[in-house]
Structure formats: C-alpha cells, structure tokens
Amino acid sequence: MFSKIGELIFENEAVSKTSDFKMGLEVEMHRVDGTGNLSEEPYPAAIGDEKVNPWITNDFLETMSEVVTPAASNSLDAMHYLYSINTALRTALSPGEFLWPLSMPPRLASDRIRIAKAGPEKEKYFREWLKKHRLAEGAPCGAHINLSIDRHLIEMVYQKMPDRFANELAVQNYLYTIVAQGFVRYRWLLTYLFGASPIAEANYFKKGDKLTHPVRSLRQSKKYGFGSNFTPDYTDVESYVARIKRAVAKKEIYTAAQFHGPVRFKGDNVENLATDGIKYLELRMLDLDPTSYVGIRTGTLRFIRLLASYFIMSPALNKSEVSEALAVADKRNEIVALEDPTKKSQLSEAAIALIEHLKVYVDLIQAGPEYQELIEDMEYRVKIPMNTPSARLVRHIKDDSLTYYALKRAKAYQKSALLALHPFRGFEDNASLTADELKAKIFRGSWEPDNR
Template identity: 35%
Template sequence: MKTNSELKALYQNCRLGLEIEEHRVTATGHLSQTPYPGHFGSRQSHPYFQSDFGESQSELVTGVFTSTQALMQQLTALQTIWRQALPAGEQIWPFSMPPNLTENEQHHIREHFGRPAYQAYRDYLKTHYALSQSLTTGVHVNFSLPATLDLPVAAHNALYFKIAQSFVSYRWLLTYLFGASPNAAPSHLSALSSALKAPVRSIRNSQFGFTNAVTETIPYTSLAAHVQALDHAVTQGDLYSPHEFYGPVRLKGPAAISDLLTQPIDHLECRVLDLDPFSANGIDQTTVEFLRLLLVFGSQQPAKTAAELAQMQQWNRDVALEHPLSSSQFAAPAEQVLAQLATFAQQIDAPAAAQAVANMQQRARHPALTPSARIITTAANWQALGCQLGQQHQHTALQQTWLEVWQAQQIPPAVQQLLALAYRRGITVVAWQATTGTLTLAYQGQQAHFSATTQGLYPLTSVQGDQPELEQQLQAAFQTLPPLDCTTNPAAD
C-alpha cells in the first residue's frame, strides 16, 4: 500500500495518450470513397495521422502527456487539422457504429485499400469478420507509468498488470457511464442478434460488438497466464497476430509476446470507449480525468480471482444490452465504486478528478444523462443525428483559428502555423518552451529548433493556406522530408 503522497505523485506524473478512430463521410452520411489524403505523408511512419481497415477509417494519435489539459489541446489541434484538410462536402462521422452500407459501398470498401504493407492482414480480416465489425471505431486510451518511477522489471510489469486487471474488472461501469452505441445500421444488424432490435447502452461493448471468440478466452487472472494464453493463440494460428486480440486492455511493449514476462511493459492500451458523438474530439476532458483517476486507483486494488473476473465480464455483457433510459441492475455497486473513487480523489488532492467523479455520480443516478440515452432522446433517427452532429463539428473546425486552439499554452501567433504544418507533415512536435520562445521539432532522428523571435518568420493567424516560406524552413531543417507537392508512394504505406 502506497502512501497518499506516493499515490499523488503517481497520479500527477503518469502519462496519457489517445487514439481516436473515426470515419470520413459525405454530408449525407455515406462513407467517403475519396482516397486517403496523400499530402499527409506515409501512414507507415506518421506519428499523428493513420488509417485502419477502411480508407475512410482514419486514426488520430496524440503524444503522451502528464497534463490532461495539454493532451486535450493537442487532440483538438489534430482534429482541427484533419477536418480542415477534408475535401469539400466531407465531414467526420461522430458514432462508433458505421452508417448503413449499400451493396455497392461494401464492394468498394472490400476492393479499395491503399496500404500494401497491411494487405495480407486485411485480406484475413475480410474472410473472418463481417465488414461492419471491422469498420467499427472507438477511442483507445494509452496509460504509462511515470518516467521517473524506477522499479525492477518484475515489479514494474506486476504494477502494470495490476492496473490492467482492475480496469478490466470495472469495464461494466465504463460501459454504463460512456456507452454511446445504442443503435446499428440495417447493414450491420443483419449480421447480429434480434436482441438489438431496441436501443441498448453499447453494442460495441456487448458480445455482438468488437470482439471474437478467442479474445474471450485470454484471461486477466495473472500476467503469466495472460501472456502464455495470448502467445499460444498466435502460435497456434487461432489469432493472426496480437493485433487480432480485441480485449479491453492490451499490454504494449516488446515485439515478442513472451518477452512481456522478462522485458518492461511500455504502456497499457485501454480499448473500451465508444466515440462520444457530442464532443468534436470524440472524447471530452471530463472523461479523460475520470479514466486517469480510475487507472491510478487500480494500483491499490486487490488482485481479482478468475471467478470475480468472470462475474465482472458477465456484468458488462448485461449492462451493454440494458435500455439506455433504464436504471441499471448494477446501480448500487456503481454508486459504491464511485464513492470510493470520490474518496480516493480527495486523498490524493485531485480536484479535477473529484469533479469528474461527481459528474459520473450524476450519470449513475440519472440514466438520461448517459451518452446512449442522450442519443436516443435527441433524435428519432440516429443516422440523421450523425449527419447533423458531424456537420456542426465540421463547421466549428472550419471557423477555428489557431489562436483559439492554443491560446491556453501561450503559443504566440508567430509559431502556430508552423506547428500546424509540422503536425500535418508528420514531423514530431517535441516541445514548446514559452519562456525561451523555442519550438523543437524532430524528424527521422534529427532535431531542429525554431525561434519565435525571428522577425517576419511566421506571419499567421489561421490554418487556412500554407505559407511557402514555412515549408521551405522545414525542408531546410529536415533534408529527408519529402516535398510538399509529392504524392505519397503507396508502397511506403
């Protein structure tokens, strides 16, 4: 048991990152059939912008931060850059469940893919999963222990697994609080159960969602049991690779699965969140604050038995299929857990987390405040709502200036457009030092520093349009950077 000061340090210095999966769609809610924007560079190496199973299925990846505010500011910047780069008439689909797909659209998705390096795995997925399942999107939260926490490998990995196991055991609560996939399109429902005729809390987190039979057999009872079962499933060909393990938490680190027992785990990838359609970012800061607290809280929880984990897994299945407006059958244990989290937030002096818990307590007491309930009460047709929300978020992004995005970080207008261009071009933003007015960027192992005090260097107020002189500066600093007008080499993706 750690002291309150040690837990406070763990909470303040742990690092979080986000991966947001989302689809490009037309204004009428059809998946985009335009190619992936080539001017963003190769998806194989881009640190911020990737794509997934479908060419319309983009993935925005943030860096890792100890500050929740800085994390959300970067996510806002990435979402703004991505939306402003979309062709006219396109927007982002706000839901995890894809829109309805006609036969012609399904054929187009199957036949068009621009990442040769991943073609074999994609072909495998096409033969093993319904198309709509592979097109389901969500939010991944990446959690890392503090960089200054120096533990032997065994203790380091044991702490990571303890947090992972605790997180898995509370999945049912997260499905209640953040479930946002109450409906599915007809093209998706045709492959699912009649149990989904009425709205539910989260199709994605149910047994009809983003999972597979093998994943359900990989235990979280102990690190050794988890690693051995996952390694066996891949070795025997039951899973194509660790990428096909769709469990609620992935242990990320060494390339070889078995090395997770002897080499340090790098981070946890928590994979249970639906997209929040009411947030332009797909997730809001209150949710991130709550998850940060829950993960650190897990470091103090006792180990769960196989029976307890099986019970919690069944609870999640039950919660996922409850009607969004009904009181959960697990309302009492939800209140108990949230009360414990409220006490924990006070113990470690985390006011932002305490406020997030208070907000979640209101959701626990009032189901109408949950995302799925808000979806079904806002509009009778959820796909029409998706078009409406997508249009609203797109309009906001097109009106956004970088002064609004980065004003809290004290980034002067003289730096903002260069920063936006670096994000788009796949140049890693290392740091902005407000005290010295220095922006540090990195590309392919090389670092370069840009001063905000150079007169006339960064004339900008809005993201609209790239200033040629900024691109020239990047080309001069990073000589291996492909020219801006160079189309992406498909083989490099």
C-alpha cells in the same frame, strides 16, 4: 482501503505519482459524405502518405481515419494535441466530406467499402481477419487511451520493498498488471457511464439479428460489437504472453495484433513483455463521445486517471481469483452494454458502491475539487440514467436512425475546423514527423506541452 503498496505510497507522500501517467490518445472516425454514406474520396493528400504518417492513419477501412497523439504528461496536454491533429485532418478533407461523430458506422453499402491501404503486412492481416468475421464487425470506431506509469513510482516501490520484488522490472510489470485487471474488472462501469452507441445504422447487423430496444453500447457488446472471441489471461504478464502465443499457434488469432480486448499490454514485442517489461497499457473500452469535437472529453480522461490511481493503491485480486473474477466482469459488461439506457441498470447498486469508495479515496488523497465534482457527476449518471450519453442519444433517434443527428454534429464541427486561424499543414511535406518535430511545428512556441 489501501494495500501494502498503497500504504507505502501514501506514507511516502507519493500518491500524486500514481496519477502522473503519461497519456497518449488514439481516436477513430469515419470519413463520410453529406448524405451519411462512407466517403468515396481518397485519403486526404494534405496529410501525407497514410502508410508512413504515425499521427493520422487508417485502421481497417480506408474511411476509418485514426488520429494519434504523442504521449503527454497530463490530460490537458493530451487534449491540446488531439484538437490540433484532429483539426489538421478536418481541414484536409475534400469539400463535402465530414467526420462521423458516432462509434457505430454510418449505413454500410458493400460496393462502397474499401480496406485501408496500410501496407502489405497489415493488409494481409485484414484479409485473414475477414475470413472469420463480417466486414461490418470491423467498422465500429472508438477512443483508445494509452497510459504509462511514472518511472519514479516504480523506483520508489522497489527501493522500499526489495524483499517482495526481484528488481524494478518486476515492480513495473506488477503495477501494470493490477491496473489492467482493475480496468477489465470494472469495464462494465465505463460502459454504463460513457457508452454512446444505442443503435446501428442500416446493413450493420447480420441476417436475423435485430435490437428490440436501444442499448447502452453496441460497440462494447461481445455479441454485436467489434468482432473478437479471443479471451486473454490477465493473471500476470507471463500468463498473458503464453495465452496469446497459444492462440496464434492454434490459429484462434492470426497475430498478436488481432487481440482487440478491452486492455492490451504494450511493449516493443509481445513475446518479450515479461523480460523487457510492459511499457504502457492501451485501454480500448470507450465509445466516441459525439458531443465532443474530438470524440472524448477532458473529464473522461481525468476519470480514467483517477481509476488507474485507485487500482494501484487498492488491494489486488489474488492470482487464483483473477480468471474467475474477470469472467464474471465480462458477463456484467454484456448485461450493461445491452440494457435499455433510459432505465435503471441491474448493476446500479454495485456502481454506487464503487463510486462511494472513489469518494472516500478522493478525500483521503486530497485530490482537487475538479475530481470531487467529477465523482458527483458520475454518481448522478448512475442515479438518473437519462443523463448517460447513450440515453441522451435515444432522444435523437428518427426512423430507427441517428443519421440526421450525426450529420448535424459533423457539419457543425467541420465548419468550426474551417474557421481555425492557423491549422497545421506540415504533414503534406513530411508525414513521418517525430513527436518532437510535431510539437515544434504544431505549436510554434505558443504552447509547450510537458512530455517529460
């Protein structure tokens, strides 16, 4: 089961380091009014200037509020941050405003849609994007997860394998690359397990498009989801950078930022990733979970950590096979995304096979019982499709719409936020807080997240 690197990590009792990712979260939700239309209220004044606040900002549309957390050392700490900042946003909303809990946007009325006030450069990018895409294509929301590998793991692998890697930077880029390949290769499984966008509301589809049945994830579908036809090259970091440069030169994409694929290599500068090193991965393949106040659950984050650890420890694809394997995976994701969520998936056998591998892996590394329970839950979703998020949402569809359900959730979450005893109010005075300042002001010594 283990690769040579995996065996090395296992023999040196460093398996725990493979899941010790620092984790940051970015969760987008639209502001809406009480009838399910995009809000016409301005960006909430109580959370400061949208152009300088790094923790609550806008993404593409003025109503698309994005909560961003500092990097934390574990899933629980990341969720503490997310709850606190999300509550700060909710308590700053105007009366009668709510956060839409679904990935697919509420009904779209062209006269009410406003591009985000994000500064000249970003607004210029938005306008260029709109030359090739419909506005509705940029409206779906999701949850993004940022993962950075434990530095001690990189150092240990280099110390034990100096003949294979030229330096620690080479180890760093290699490990991030194989983790990225793993997530792209098995994105279809995440779409199955966590897809939660079975339908779209009014005015989302272009003329002539129409679903014949609910699906697992409209947002994760290349045909109907967030508009991007750009295909990256995940063979290695050099190929990734070269592909993006070619795309910008040929005007396939306006800038490197226009690549909105399932996984992005992140660093100080895209062009210098190979020499400066990948700093973290941005995973972009999760729909919002409408049953969660913050759009994502701790168990989901644990599953992502487990997968990332498994990818580090398992044999990687040969370089010559990467492009073809990931092209096949892309087709698989489209199949799963557009399946009827209430029925057995065409890829259920492949899903069970991977879950069986994860069961063995959890036993080998002696992970805690929470991971064993988590794997059992994921297996249950595969074997009984009605337990998947999208299938559960199908039960709430009324008149080809989820508006009633979404507003009921949104209003309940807003009521809960308004009952918070000490919501954070610090953004109004200083919207450009550093991560350390944010931690000190939000938690006031009552809780100490581990940001090491």
